[in-house]
Amino acid sequence: MEIGNLLTPLQAGRTDEYLRSVAARYATPAADLQSLFGRCCLVATPAFRDADGVDPAHFRADMESYADRVVADPHADQLGLDPLLVVESAVMLRKAGVEVALNHLIGKIAEELSAQPRRVQSMGRVQLVAKRLRELGRQIESVSPHRAAADLLQNPHTWLTAPLVELADLIDHLMASGVQLDADQSHLLSLIALGELRNYRVDIGSKALRLVIMQGIVEEDTVEALRYVAAQRRRDGGYGFANPFRDPETEAAPPDLGFHLPMTLNAVWLFHTVLTESVNQNAQAVQVVAQ
Amino acid sequence: MNAFTTGGAIDRTAYEGLITDLERQLQNVLDDFSAAPSRDYLFEVGAIAEVAVLGQDLPSGERLTALMRQAAADWSRRGLLEEVCFSETLLTYHTAILLLLAGPVDCSVFRRLSDAAMIGRSEWPALTQLHISALFRKCGIDSTLPGSELADFTLRIDKRCLRARSDEYDLTLLLTVAHLMQLSETGGMSSHIPCGKPRVLPHLLLTQALRGRNLNWLPILVFLCRRFFGLPRDIGKAARVMLGEVAATPGSFDPPPANFRREMEYFSRSARSLRIRSATAFAFYLDCCME
Numbered sequence: 014m015e016i017g018n019l020l021t022p023l024q025a026g027r028t029d030e031y032l033r034s035v036a037a038r039y040a041t042p043a044a045d046l047q048s049l050f051g052r053c054c055l056v057a058t059p060a061f062r063d064a065d066g067v068d069p070a071h072f073r074a075d076m077e078s079y080a081d082r083v084v085a086d087p088h089a090d091q092l093g094l095d096p097l098l099v100v101e102s103a104v105m106l107r108k109a110g111v112e113v114a115l116n117h118l119i120g121k122i123a124e125e126l127s128a129q130p131r132r133v134q135s136m137g138r139v140q141l142v143a144k145r146l147r148e149l150g151r152q153i154e155s156v157s158p159h160r161a162a163a164d165l166l167q168n169p170h171t172w173l174t175a176p177l178v179e180l181a182d183l184i185d186h187l188m189a190s191g192v193q194l195d196a197d198q199s200h201l202l203s204l205i206a207l208g209e210l211r212n213y214r215v216d217i218g219s220k221a222l223r224l225v226i227m228q229g230i231v232e233e234d235t236v237e238a239l240r241y242v243a244a245q246r247r248r249d250g251g252y253g254f255a256n257p258f259r260d261p262e263t264e265a266a267p268p269d270l271g272f273h274l275p276m277t278l279n280a281v282w283l284f285h286t287v288l289t290e291s292v293n294q295n296a297q298a299v300q301v302v303a304q
Numbered sequence: 305m306n307a308f309t310t311g312g313a314i315d316r317t318a319y320e321g322l323i324t325d326l327e328r329q330l331q332n333v334l335d336d337f338s339a340a341p342s343r344d345y346l347f348e349v350g351a352i353a354e355v356a357v358l359g360q361d362l363p364s365g366e367r368l369t370a371l372m373r374q375a376a377a378d379w380s381r382r383g384l385l386e387e388v389c390f391s392e393t394l395l396t397y398h399t400a401i402l403l404l405l406a407g408p409v410d411c412s413v414f415r416r417l418s419d420a421a422m423i424g425r426s427e428w429p430a431l432t433q434l435h436i437s438a439l440f441r442k443c444g445i446d447s448t449l450p451g452s453e454l455a456d457f458t459l460r461i462d463k464r465c466l467r468a469r470s471d472e473y474d475l476t477l478l479l480t481v482a483h484l485m486q487l488s489e490t491g492g493m494s495s496h497i498p499c500g501k502p503r504v505l506p507h508l509l510l511t512q513a514l515r516g517r518n519l520n521w522l523p524i525l526v527f528l529c530r531r532f533f534g535l536p537r538d539i540g541k542a543a544r545v546m547l548g549e550v551a552a553t554p555g556s557f558d559p560p561p562a563n564f565r566r567e568m569e570y571f572s573r574s575a576r577s578l579r580i581r582s583a584t585a586f587a588f589y590l591d592c593c594m595e
Contacts, residue, residue: 170541173514201538204511211468211512234504241466254468 019243019284024250025055026066028281031250035269042083042092044270046099049076051278053102054285057109073113076102080118089121096122097138100145105285107149123151135159137185144189162186169198172205177217180205184220192228199229207238213272215253219279223286239287242280252276307590308548314590315552322552322587323364329554329580330368334375341384343395348577349375350398354479355524355581357401358486358531359588368584369405376406386413389423394571396423457481458500465508472573475521478506482532506533514542519550520557520578523586530592544593547586557582 020028029052036048049072055061056072080099083089099122103115123146126139133139134156143153158166165171165183172180184202187194194202202221209218219242225235245252253276255268265271305318330352337345349372356372359365379385380403389399403414417423440447461481464474481502488497510525512518526543529535535543550556559578 170538170545173511173539173542174517174546197536197538200507200536201511204508204539205515207465207508208512208515211465211470211508212516213468234507237462237465237504244466 019239019287020061020246020281022061022064022067024246025058025061025064025281027250028252028277029055029064029067029250032274032277035251035274039267039270041270042094044274045079046094047274047278049079050098050102051274051281053105054278054281056111057105058285058288059109060288062109062111069111073111076113076115080115084117084121090125096125097142097145100142100149104145104148108289119146119149119151122146123153126153131156132159135162137162137182137189140189141185144191158186158190169201172201177214181217181220184217184224187228188224194225194229196230196232199225200232200234202229203232203234203238207234207241210238210241213253215276215279219283222283226283226286239283242283245276245280247273250277252280305552306548306550307552307586308544312544312548314594318552319364319587319590322583322590323367325553326364326368326580326583326587327371329576330371330584333577333580334371338375338378341388343392344572344574346388346395346398347571348574350401350571351573351577352581352584353398353401353405354476354483355527355585355588357405358479358482359527359584359591360405362588362591363594364584364587364591368587372402372405373407376402377409380406380409383413386417386423389414390417393423393425396425398571400424456500457498458502461500461502462504464505470509470512474505474509475524478502478509478525478528478533482528485532501533503533507536507539510539510543514539514546517546518560519546520560520582523547523557523582523589527585527589527592530589547589552583552586554579554583557586 032048032051036045052067052072053076055064055067056069061067062069083092083094086092099115099118103113103119106113106115122142126134126142126146129139134143134154135158137158140156140158143155146153157163161179162182165175165179166186172183175183202225206218206221206225209215209221218238222235222238222242225231229235242252245254247253251269251273253273255272305315305321307315307318307322309315333345333348333352337349353372356365356369360369376385385399385403385406388395403409403411414423437447461477464477481500484497485501488494488499506525506529509521510529513521513525522543526535526540526547530540557579559573559575
C-alpha cells in the first residue's frame, strides 16, 4: 500500500507561498481564513515545520492579526467565516505545540455556539465545532444528533443515496462522535470520497476521506483517493487541474478562489491528517510510507 | 409495475412483463437492421448484444439472445456480416459479437479474410498506444509499453479511478473486461487472455451511479458487479432499493444526462439501444437474484 511522498518539505514551502499569494491577491475575509488554515496545516505538521518557506513566526503573526481583526469587527457574524476552520486550527496548533494567541476568537465562537437553539446544536457541523471547543477546554454541553442523522448512522446503504447536505452532516456527526468505522463502512466512505473527488466536489470528498483515515480502516480505495488528491498538485504549489476549455463566463468566482484555493486547503488538511492524526494500524502504515 | 414487491421479493408478473417488453423492443431493433442495414442500426444492435452475451446462460438471457441468435444467423447466411466487417475496420467489434451469437454458421469467408489479415485487426488502438508511449519516451517520460499488454490487467483497469469524471468509455471498458473474463472462464481461452479481476473501478462506478441516480448505468453495473467483479453488501442493498423504485420497463432507464459523453471514438450510442441495454442488464440482475 505504498503511496510515496504525499508532499515533500520543498513542495510544502511552495504551497505555503501559493497560499500567501492568493490571500494577498484577493484580500477577502473568507480567502484570508482559507489561506491561513492551509498554512496552519503545514505549520502544524512536524515534517513540514522547518521546510524552506514554511515560517511559523510569520504564520503566527498573520494568524494573530487576523484573529484580532475578526474579534474587533462589530459585524464579524456577517463575514461568512467558517468557525470550524478556526477551532480546527487552534486544536492543530495546540497538538503541534505551536503557540498562537487565539483565545479571544475561540471564546467568541464558544459563546455564539452556546447561544444557539438545540435544533442548531444537534447539527453535525455544530457538534464537531463543539467537540473541538471541548478539546480546547471550553465547557460546551453535549447534544444528541438529530433524528435523520441518527437514522443514517444506522443504515450504511442509505449513505450512497443521501443528498450531499445530509451526507456532509452525517460525516460531521461521525467525526464528532469519534466512533470507529468497520471495514464495510470504511470501504463505502472511501468509494464515496473518490467518486465525489472525481466530480470535483472536493469538500465532501476530502471530508469523507479524513474520516476514514482518522476513524476507519484504510484500504486500497482509500489510498487511491489519497493518490487522486496528491496527483492534483500544480507547478505553482496549488492543487486542482481545471478544464481549460470551460467557459470562464459561467464561473461564479475566479478559479483561484472558486477552485484552486479550496482544493489546496483540502489537500494539505488531508496530508496533515495522514501524517499526524492516524489512529489505526492501517493508517499508521500509510503514514510511515508517506513520510 | 416495479420489479420488487413491498416485501423485497421479485414480482414475477413485473419480471415477465419486463422480458416480454424487452423481446418486443429488441425485435424492433433487429427488424430495423434487417430491413435497412446501416451503421447506426448496427451500433444499436451492438450496444444491446454487448450486454446480452454476458447473460446468455440466464433464463431471461436465453430468451433475449434466442432472438439475437436467430437474427445474427440470418444475417450471416445472407453474407451481411462479412460485408459489414469488410467494409469498415471499426465495425469489426460488433460484427464479431454477432458472429459469436450466430452460433455454428459457415465462417469460411470470415476465415479467409482473417487469414489474409484483411479483417479482425484493429490496429488503431495499439498504434495509438505505441505512438503515445514513443512520444512520451522521447519527452523523457517512461510510459507503460504494449509489451506488458498480457500482464494482469487489474491494475491498469482500476487506475482509471484516478481520472476525473466518467463517460461511456469507462462503462465500455468494464463490459470488455467482463467479456474477456467470461471467455477466459467458460471459453477455455485462459492462455490467450490476461488474468485479473478489477475491483476498485467497478465499485467506484456503481457508487457514482447510485450517488448521481444514473439509472441507465445502474442496472448494468450492478449486474456486472454481481456476476463478475463482486458486489459489496451495502452497495448491493442500495442498488436494489433504487431499482425497486422504478417501473420494470426499458422506459425507466433513460440515457445519462447530457454532461455524460455518450459517443465513443469508434461507435455511437442511440438512446433506444441504451434503454434496452440497461433493461436487459436489469433482467439479468433479477435472474441472478433468483439463482
